[in-house]
Amino acid sequence: MLDLQGYGPRLLEGAGVTVSLAVLSLTLAVVLGLVTATAKMSGNVVAHRLATLYTTLIRGVPDLVLMMLLFFGGQIGVNALTDWLYDATGVDIFININEFVAGVVTIGLIFGAYMGETFRGAFMAVDHGQIEAGKAYGMSSRLVFWRIRFPQMMRHALPGLSNNWMVLLKTTALVSVIGLSDMVRIAAEASKATREPFTFMMVVAIVYLLIASVSEWIFARLQKRYSIGYGEMD
Amino acid sequence: MKKLLSLSLLSLAVAATSAQARDDDQIRIGVDVPYEPMEFRTPDGELTGFDIDLGNAMCAEMKVECEWVVQGWDGIIPGLMARKYDAIMSSMTINDKRREQVLFSEPYFTPPSAWFAPSSTELTEATEGSLDGMSIGVQRGTLQDNYVTDMYGNVADVNRYSTADDMVLDMEAERLDIVFLDYPVGQSTLLESDNRDYKVIGDMITEPKQYFGDGFGMAFRKRDKDLAEQFNQALETLRNNGTYDDIKARYFDES
């Protein structure tokens, strides 16, 4: 029905790259987001300033520019370091900032900034009385965090999280520009070689829509789970 | 703060997962594809082309195992510096600007550059006057880019592409009036193309040396002098025993 002219398996491989890139960078983004949110709410002036600087800088510069800066510039920075190490100690290692690592780190860094805002809002939305109640029960602030603040925060954070994930998924397409063989790059190669851009780009578009629809469904289920105990979703 | 610190350590650890000690038995060669007929892929993903065949023959001559690492042109020299590979063999022209960064082998091939345009074009020569207002295609960061930008950047519209493939596609689509390419590449992708008719405009261009340098060379890190010497000797042997000419005949019809 659909003639992929032998590019089918490579496209599938590319889809795998897209998905694993997205999942890994989401993980990094969630960790960074939690750290940023904590730093912003910590009351520590330095931590607050650093976190604000991070979110402002990241959100002010295009993803593609950050990615190129990290991928092209990161290599030269690392190279200076390892060359120095070689000259100083004779140890010859090479650290390979490959496209995949650069992609995960950049996308994780970018969305960490957005996640920070999402988590901060969600933490603030947790009823303060509950935290006090926890403390009154003699819970340590750690325990309060894991038993009370975190689970309730997730309920408020999920819509934002899901939103960020959808944007992140599409951002992965940019790695094709720095040379990573994700789905988009393979489709672009195939469309140039076969002169059939419609076929290949359509296939890619459909796969993106599929991934988006599946994740929408997963997030709806998660939302349900984290809303147990609440009459209706808000 | 502590968390921030441990986090940056964590991200370093992610980056370092791909760090490893160098394996001395294997030589990794960086190449940018596609650049037909110098280096390109068959539909099933296999690398082939003049550089690939010659490189493999030299490695066989040196009795070492070689692995090709595909790297976009934009990042090909930084990639060598970062030890992602040990050499570059990717139709790289030897010139002074690059000599500041890398160590070159002896030239293994010397192609001229040339202007290519559709046969229907009214252009007969490429000069500042005739190129006025034209759309010129070049590959970003190549010597052709530097030459065209400096010579005609003020009068013509210079379109820069990441790969030669993109450029050929836009030439076929008639988005470009004329392109400036290594002659063998233009010959293979344009003159021998089934889709449309193209012709060479004006003479082959090899001057000034400031841009066009001394032919294609393999590039190494400056401290890898031994490695460069090994390749030079292998090339010498292949030129003498006829292998070099065999490979050349595979990709270029001698004119």
Place this chain on the structure above:
Amino acid sequence: MQALLDWLDGLLANNSIFTLQTLSFYGEGLTTTVQLVFLSLIIGLIMAVPLAIGRSSRHGLIKWPIFAYTYVFRGTPLLVQLYLIYYGVVFVEGVQESWLWPLIKDPFMPALVAFTLNTAAYTTEIFRGAIKATPKGEIEAARAYGMSPTLALRRIVLPSAFRRALPAYGNEVIFMLHASAIASVVTLMDLTGAARFVYARFYAPFDAFLFVAAIYLCLTFAILYFFRFLEKKLLAHLKPMT
């Protein structure tokens, strides 16, 4: 102070990258980026208003096609849309001979079309959300005054929806500015294109990309403050009286 000036002087003198030529590339890039983003936002905005109204319609024949359009354009990467339009359009039979060709030939127009369709889809959904959030009481009050649905839409629903949509739309504008960086993949010399050129020519990623990042940062702040100003001043009269 004098030492600092001397140091700066020395820095610029030894600088082989930021010459007049490269700075003019960045300048040209700035113009292209601003034109591209501004035009696509304006056209996208004009398209989005009727689309959002249609999307809120009760008629399936109006509602569903618009939903499909926004779903597809919001669910796929802009890069894929750009490739489809830039490379796809030249394979349409006879396009090179048509009157449209001079427009499509230049990479600016395909990029503008892709960006416009993309931002129109997002803006449609932003407006739809804002229209949906209109308090029932306002509509009922309009009805009670004997306004026709069209008049109520024009006088009551849309003005208050615009106000609610403003913060989200401000984000969309910034998003579009950042998304426009991909124009360089279809050879447009936008800001990012200029940075890529300077990088490829001088192998100087930090200089090339940090400089352009600073320009984008300034643009982002300009947009941010513009929208804050807009929210505060221009729409103050639409705020409910207290």
